[in-house]
Amino acid sequence: MALYGAAAAVLSGLEARRGSLKTLVYGSRFQNVRQLYALVCETQRYSEVLEAVIGSAGLLEAERKLPPPLAKVLVYELLLGRGLRGGRWKPVLARHQARLRAELARLKVRRRVSRNEDLLGPRPGAAPLPRFVRVNTLRSRLEDAVDYLKREGYGYQGRASGLEELRALRGKRFCLDPLLPELLVFPPGTDLHQHPLHRAGHLILQDKVSCLPAMLLAPPPGAHVIDACAAPGNKTSQLAALLGNRGKIFAFDLDAGRLATMATLLTRAGVSCCELANEDFLSVSPSDPRYRQVQYILLDPSCSGSGMASRSLEEPGESGPDPERLRALAGFQRRALAHALSFPALRRLVYSTCSICQEENEDVVRDVLQQQERGAFRLAHALPLWPERGLGTFPGAERCIRASPEATLTGGFFVAVLERGDETSSDPEPQAQAGEPLPNVPPKKKKRRRQKPSTP
Template sequence: MALYGAAAAVLSGLEAHQGSLKTLVYGSRFQNVRQLYALVCETQRYSAVLDSVIRSAGLLQAEKKLKPHLAKVLVYELLLGRGLRGGGRWKPVLSRHKARLQAEFARLKVKRCVSRNEDLLESGPGAGQGAKLPRFVRVNTLKTNLEDAVDYLKREGYVYQGRASGLDELRALQGKRFFLDSLLPELLVFPSGTDFHKHPLYQAGHLILQDKASCLPATLLAPPPGSHVIDACAAPGNKTSHLAALLKNQGKIFAFDLDAGRLATMATLLTRAGVSCCEIANKDFLSVSPSDPRYRQVQYILLDPSCSGSGMVSRQLEEPSAGSSSQERLQALAGFQRRALSHALSFPALQRLVYSTCSVCQEENEDVVRDVLQQIEGTFRLVHVLPPWPERGLSTFPEAEHCLRASPETTLTGGFFVAVLERAGGSSGSEPQALAEEPEPNVAPKKKKKRRRRPLTT
């Protein structure tokens, strides 16, 4: 019952705008945060469906002591989850209504002319919010390499299709087929819904579950091994682990974040990923002094500040109002983002910076970059990166097209924004070496039988 009660409390907190899903989950003190997070996300995803079934079955009228959020969680688990494994005193109550709930659920499918549960999302209210995106998986080169990871997956029955040539191939992905991404190295693409959470390569840190757009910041920052890097707002740590992989654990990453709970989770993630070059601090980046001798060699900064999250497909499920943030909230966020970007650009040795958000709002993206560039008067300039990328920045100021945007429609990723700034008079701003054309991994069988190194340790 503890899981269902915690999930209901998080749903109630979301409805009351008491915080984001992650904040509420980590603040719940429920031990298995991943299990709680998944249950709340899935319950929210089917929220309209569950409301319809509960209303049609008259559940809340019959059981007046059953709170709506708890009812929604219990009905999700009964009809769409793994069945009620707990439920305490409410389990026999739901059992009494099980036949009626199942009948109303079946009637809803008939009414909407669908046969699969997932099709209810596409036919009902809010269709399109749960857009099905491919599962992107980054190979963690701190623990394995692309060739060995692909070879291991092939031995498990996955069918490797080589480097993808375009988005149409990714849209058509089904079953156990997978591609190498067309642009980003070490990024594999699987069909939507492919679950790696229990896969041994994921659990051992050889694979990182990370959206393609989220891989752009570290890839475009491209710090060479031995560099000193600041990850200004680091938790939950996927981008930090990506930076460490690019550095080959040679150099130093200074990672800051204000949320102690997320930093604790981040520390676990980095340990599993084999990161040894990172120094974590529970600290506000704005309070970090650019004149501190510890940061005198920092030439690279990744700044991914707090934002509205309006581009995150999962955030639309977690917080239905996230896609329509109030103007007051956007301006407050943009003010913080401008301060953070200006502060980052004041580090004396800085040569290259990536500013990114998981927002689609102009106020947090192009407007922030434009305002700060005007303040620094030519000290830094925007770099035109990744020319093949199909979606560019909004034309709100000169050279805004140098920035990148991402969206489910044009890039099959979450909504995202990336700007790369480089000190004027520095390097040429050419494409990072990490994005140079690479040969596909050699996964063809060898003529001579050799014992191949498996990416998992035994």
Template sequence: RGSGFGPGRGCWPGPAPRLSLCPLGRAQNVKQLYALVCETQRYSAVLDAVIASAGLLRAEKKLRPHLAKVLVYELLLGRGFRGGAGRWKPLLNRHQARLKAELARLKVHRGVSRNEDLLEVGCRPGLASQVPRFVRVNTLKTCSDNVIDYFKRQGFSYQGRASSLEDLRALKGKCFLLDPLLSELLVFPAQTDLHDHPLYLAGHLILQDKASCLPALLLDPPPGSHVIDACAAPGNKTSHLAALLKNQGKIFAFDLDAKRLASMATLLARTGVSCCQLAEEDFLAVSPSDQRYRQVQYILLDPSCSGSGMVTRQLEEPGAGAPSKERLQALAGFQQRALCHALTFPSLQRLVYSTCSLCQEENEDVVRDALQQSAGTFRLAPVLPSWPHRGLSTFPGAEHCLRASPETTLTGGFFIAVLERAEVPSSVSQAETSAPEHIPSAAPKRKKRRCKAAAAPSAPPRT
């Protein structure tokens, strides 16, 4: 989550690019293969109807159904084989006329003229495919001014700071903007692919959805703070926390998945993070009384969730139904335990709870129950009053929570709640609590400056 893996990374709503299938499993371009499979899945019901009507699987006993579906998509809805497909091309050519006839008959039967119109409404490209490409500038290595200059030298047209969502919707071609809220967030058209860009490969850029940038921004730990990232992998939010800390202080990052943690370590190294301690450990097993965490005043909790708000899920699994009640109950139970556990850390002053879920059970309900169990020790902090999408009115104060969606904020679906301590714990010294805590309500204002750690004028930066 939060990796930026979306429309620009091989999954787009239009026809998939031509792919040489020789055989399918040895495709040279993995991104094109991914796009082909996504598009085949989107047209799955249509392809099933055409294949069944044409009797393809009855005639070709050795052809597996899933492979047949991919091949028929490429033949009828993609770019054709054009010299590819190896031993499968003669087989498909034998049935080509019949398959095309059945597709045409299906259109006549449904009264449509375009392939796209054969799709169910929930499978057609919607707002999810229009979410822009958000790019966070990694201030541990460079700054926005220098990144903007670098893109301008590459032929991109910088349009300045956006003033509204309409500015973001209007982005096309090689134009880009500065986000109206986050001063280190650049915005490109949805189909912009920057995964092979030298600034990304060097760790100067993080491909991260805007909604995914809000948790660290709203936690707002000052440099020198001790912070816990409770469910940290894959690490985009952790790297954002480190940038806010300017690598001064400590981040204790926990995750149970060893592979994801290894990938996270690679990401943190590439992005220049040096203040983070990774631990392959269940956050629920971390003792709040451990002396290592006695100075932790900030916790970011972004636990496992249904992912129902993820743009990539909407594109890859169009029409996918809501998670089952049983799965939601299991996830919500874990999320509530994790949140209640986090609130027991003795020096905790501020916590951000976030999910990429749209489900009330994982969002407002979890926060409400945790606040009830905290018995008045913590309260919801009012943040970003101008944010247009608020929490569901399921309990008093829920309007302080934030929601995000492609429709209302041009981002992935997200939920964020900021909890702050309503009383000063005795374990925190007077010196630590004498200064009022800063609650960000807009993008942090910083003086414009030219960075030393900048992208080179004529060559990509090196790690």
């Protein structure tokens, strides 16, 4: 299949440092980039295991025309994935299937494990992360999605009370996240890429922290919103769900390939209120009449990706982002944030990155706020009950939130909520906290007590 060749080409590019994972995947021109991305990530995740099995089985010695990166992809699919589904290499691997399976079994015996995922072992300094899945309310009700999964044999545990319940998830079980109302949580390693509800747009595979920016922006139905750096589109589809497809989303991205993929995702998700533009957000004029009603902006600019679990794929062998690249990214992020705050009707903005670097997070927010006219915008206290706060590099930085595998069972992330200074509340409305109704979830109506008739 073309998928296997494309995945092998991406792996070769990563080993040769020809680009980052996302750059190589989107530059591959393979139509289903999500499928390709998932296969490369999983193959790379099991890379050490695959190398051991391939070496013990003598596969490359027996099949000298089989390139090593392609061998990894094929053996992953054969032993650990969904099974080889065709292509000219399928009969070749079939000749070695028994030996490969035997070597995998021997490896499990030597390491005293019974499951494939146990071969990975604990990653140094990282907790195993659950699989978070957002129910797309434009396509399905939460209750219907849960019922569908239960009919498939999944055990449903209701809403979790805290992170300990998420850590304890095992097997074919799932629960509701304790904070976000439409977020399902599955055990680590749960693969739902080919699930019919995902392929039909009812379920969106989206990390928990990636759901926070749209939730904290909380645009009401009918609002006009800018998604400044929108691709690949998960946050955009979440904004549309919060709006109930009423209002307008102006979504910008410079990468035409990513934008085309995003258009497919939004169509599948049932989004009808979004206007896509293959345009640099910095070139968009705040005085353009089309944006005179924009009161909400979500700014998730390009960043180092240092908080992503797959960062080792992006920059293999590196201990952190290159300092020169980091300075360039922070410069772009400051320009983008300052530009976004110049839209005249803006009331609330959410700035987020999947970076753990202070230079891209607290430093950017501090520098841009210092450039603003005194009191024009201020930091809102985002999610006061969130356990990990912004680094105390300037007064008020604790109003921002950070995320990490250790503290929040998510990827590394940073979010800041900025509001115009003349707003009546210092927090986004409605304020989302654990145990309280979240945006677009109407609170239960209180029953009115019937007054007793007065006695004559």
